[in-house]
Amino acid sequence: MPSQPLAGVTVLDLSTILAGPLTATLLGEFGADVIKVEQPGTGDPARRYPPLDGDTSASWALLGRTKRSVTLDLHRPGAAEIVGRLAREVDIVVTNFRPDTLRRFGIDFDDLRAYRPDLVMVHVSAFGRTGPYADRPGFARVAEGFAGLTYRTGAPDGPPTFAGYPVADGVTGIYAAFAALLALRQRDLTGEAQLADIPLYEPLLRMMEDFIVDYSATGRSVQRQGNRNPHISPNDLYRTRDGCWVAVPASTDRMWERLVEVMDAPDLAVHSSMDARIEHRAEVEARVAAFVAEHDIEPLLARLHAAGIAAGPVNSADQVCADPHIRDRGSIVEVTGADGRRRLVQAPAGRFSGFTGSPGRPAPTLGEHTAEILHDLLGLSRDEIDDLRDRGVV
Structure with a gap:
């Protein structure tokens, strides 16, 4: 495989569920070494999303790929220091805890910058770090409604409708990966620490290019039009005759x-x-x-x-997997998980002349790499790691 553009970049993934982890996964698909921190005993809640394949979510093969898993209970004394020491050894920290949670754990931007003065942090949250809603909880569907996407989705005579997938997670994950590269570039140019503050709703708002400018010009909000486009017809x-x-x-x-x-x-x-x-x-x-x-x-x-x-x-999943164009481009690939099972997953998007994306290492089992990373990256001895386990820190 040609050298990947993010080879040599290390990412600390302090996030759960979708948008934050997607950010880290996307970086991993193009060469970054991603270390995922998870809660001991339970791990990322996304590991348990149905349908289960054995005792783990089928989607974990995609959501967890490219990463190494370290268990660390951020509620325990001493955990913040371990995060800080990890932050010292990595290039980018990705997190999606609420701002007040980061402060309570002692792992916010300024806390970690004490360990690495040129820290790059990408902070994904529902409403961002500033403003009156900064500490409100929120998920993709909340962000989609807040940004106006849900308002304009659905039949004209029906209620607002969610898209078939929580698009705020996907759009924000992609945007946050882009922000990570911007911040990394700026850090390399200036030598200064960088904080990228990415709320779930802002990339969606940016994506809907007609939404605000149309309102500004007409004084009216775009309304629900079903599958039709307010600016284009047909x-x-x-x-079709055969029901497609x-x-x-x-x-x-x-x-x-x-x-x-x-x-x-x-x-x-x-x-x-x-x-x-x-x-x-x-x-x-x-x-x-x-x-x-x-x-x-x-x-x-x-x-x-x-x-x-x-x-x-309009393709179903089976039609996507069987489509000759998708098969020819390798948009869907078969991978072998850490459990030895083979699964179909999406390939990294895009094709490039000088490098290639890769599904990378299979999604890890919970805590699979804890001892390896604590020893190799932080220099902890076996006895020190055992002590952390005994105290419930890892």
């Missing part, structure tokens, strides 16, 4: 012209601008839906693609 999910669903977003005037040709509907060409198509959305969407309903999915997609029209199926 843009919906349409059902396809996405057909005609996002440009040229794409619309091609679709009109394929539909053999010259009368629709009068709606040549996006403004006109939005004004006559009911007619446009109904005609496209009727056209799609006359065809089975495979010949329909072949016809649309041949005409240069963006369109695609």
Whole structure:
């Protein structure tokens, strides 16, 4: 394997569940050595999310990969010192405890900076470290509602609707990994410690590029429109004759012209601008839906693609895993876990000319690397490690 860009970078993962751990995993997929700190006896709660594969969550194969596991009870005397000594040996600390919890444990930014003056910390939290809501608890669904994503999702005559996956965790995890690299670069340029304060809601708010500017221009908030797009028509999910669903977003005037040709509907060409198509959305969407309903999915997609029209199926998990394009690119890979079981998981996203991402080491068993890291990184003796175990610290 070519040398990975983050080889030689060490990350201390002091986070649980999804967004924070995803941040660390993404860094690990491109070469970073990730040390995950977990609660003795129980570990990351994500280890127990159903469905279970044996006694561990099936998703742990993905959520825990690239990491080494150290158990450490942050409630115990002496734990904060161990975290500090670990922070001295790593490049990046990732955490998602609430700000007041970090202060109570004695492992906040200033605490750890005493051990490493050029510390890089990425702090993911629900509402950020500042502002009146800083110490409120929150998860992805709270952040999605707070940022406005849930408000605009769902049918026009129905209630607000969550997306099918807690997207705030995914978007924030990716954004926080990006922030970690920015902070690391700035640290290397200046030699100064860096703190990246990333609330769950802010990357979502940034992602919805039309949400605030539209309100600023019109005085009205974007409302729920089901699968339709407030700025584009046609843009919906349409059902085929054989009962499948396809996405057909005609996002440009040229794409619309091609679709009109394929539909053999010259009368629709009068709606040549996006403004006109939005004004006559009911007619446009109904005609496209009727056209799609006359065809089975495979010949329909072949016809649309041949005409240069963006369109695609709505895939279930089994269809994703069987898709020839996904298989050819290796977007899904089979890995062997620490327990010897083989599982399908997502590969690191993207392909690069000079390096490659990797699923890395398999997801660890709880505390699998405690003794190894305490000895190799901190220089603790076997007797010292045994004493920490006896006192319930590790």
